[in-house]
Amino acid sequence: MHTHLDAYCTHLRSERQASDHTLQAYRRDLLKVLEYCEAEKLAGWAALDIQRLRRLIARLHQQGQSSRSLARLLSAVRGLYRYLNREGLCAHDPANGLAPPKGERRLPKTLDADRSMQLLDGGIEEDFLGYRDQAMLELFYSSGLRLSELTGLDLEHLDLADGLVQVLGKGSKTRLLPVGRKAREALQAWLPQRLLANPQDDAVFVSQQGRRLSPRAIQLRVRLAGVRELGQHLHPHMLRHSFASHMLESSQDLRAVQELLGHADIATTQIYTHLDFQHLSKVYDSAHPRAKRSAQPGPAVLPGLSEDSEE
Structure with missing residues (x-):
């Protein structure tokens, strides 16, 4: 079973071009399944059936694993069994028809x-770090980039004359995004500063030593900006969430926001409709005279009339 798991991970890396992050996550999940199979004394992957996998999911859920994590585990199992079936090592998929327990869906935090x-x-x-960090913040918010998309950005991907940026998203899919005026101005101010670091490659965002900024370094700079300007925790994805929420609130065009974010499934984008409705609900509760709660008791009901009687 270990051999087949290793072969599948090699397949993910070489044929499916999976990122290191995805590969590590899938391997961790599948090792949990493998350990369970060994504890159950199963002879191989072909011996794992839907009943046993359901029991494993229930056990992990009871141990506190989130619905989202269990959904990813099931996705990893399905991928493994597609591979095993293709290689003639198995003839079924124990995850077929299984869904993770429903959990409370947390709304993303936005500004x-x-x-x-x-x-x-x-x-x-007005120095190297100031210009660079401002350009990163503006681009995150202007175009709704993921952290990995901004980290991997090269000069050839920027077209400031036309206000466009090309990014490589999940699944190695590229998309072309507009860049707003403020972000273009910030990038134009940053690019001359970038040359002072003698960049080692064509990365748009580099350190003072000329190396491409790592995801961790970008997260740190965004967090520092959040503390300095807002007095709160801030991370890159919060800027992406804010971009999506504000775009949807203004345009009411869910499909357009889906395209801008690069979501394969519109259901992923629909979470922002909940944010929009949450905002509308707060406005309603605070503004509508019949929605305001009063601490005073209501008027007494006249004798002979119930509260739901018609006049």
Whole structure:
């Protein structure tokens, strides 16, 4: 079973071009399944059936594993069994028809429009780090980039004349995104500073030593900006969530936001409709005279009339 798992991981890397992050996550999940199979004394992957896999999912859920993590585990199992079936090593998929336990779906945290402007319109240190960090923040918010997309950005992907950026998203899919005026201005201010570091490659965002910034370094700089300008925790994906929420709130065009974010499934984008409705609900509760709660008791009901009687 270990041999087949190793072969599948090699297949993911070489044929499916899976990222290191995806590969490590799938391997961790499948090792949990393998350990369970060994504890059950199963002879091989072909011996794992739907009943046993369901029991494993239930056990992991009871141990506190989230619905989202269990969904990923089931996805890893399905991928493994597609490979095993293709190689003639198995003739079934124990994950077929299985779904993870439903969990509470947490809404993503966002900045409102005023807080976003406060972050981006704060004072900029006119030096290498100041120009670079401002360009990163503006581009995150302007185009809704993922952290990995901004990290992998090269000069050839930028077209500031036409206000466009090409990014490589999940599944090695590219998409072309607009870049707003403020982000273009920030990038134009940054690019001359970039040359001072004698860059080692064509990365748009580099360190003072000329090396492409790592995801960890970008996360740190965004967090520092959040503390400095807003006094709160901030991470790159919060800027992406804010971009999506503000775009949907203004345009009401779910399909367009899906395309901008690079979501394969529109159900992923629909989470932002919940954010939009949450905002509308707060506005309603605070503004509508019949929605406001009163601490005073209601008027007494006149004798002979019930509260639901018609006049």
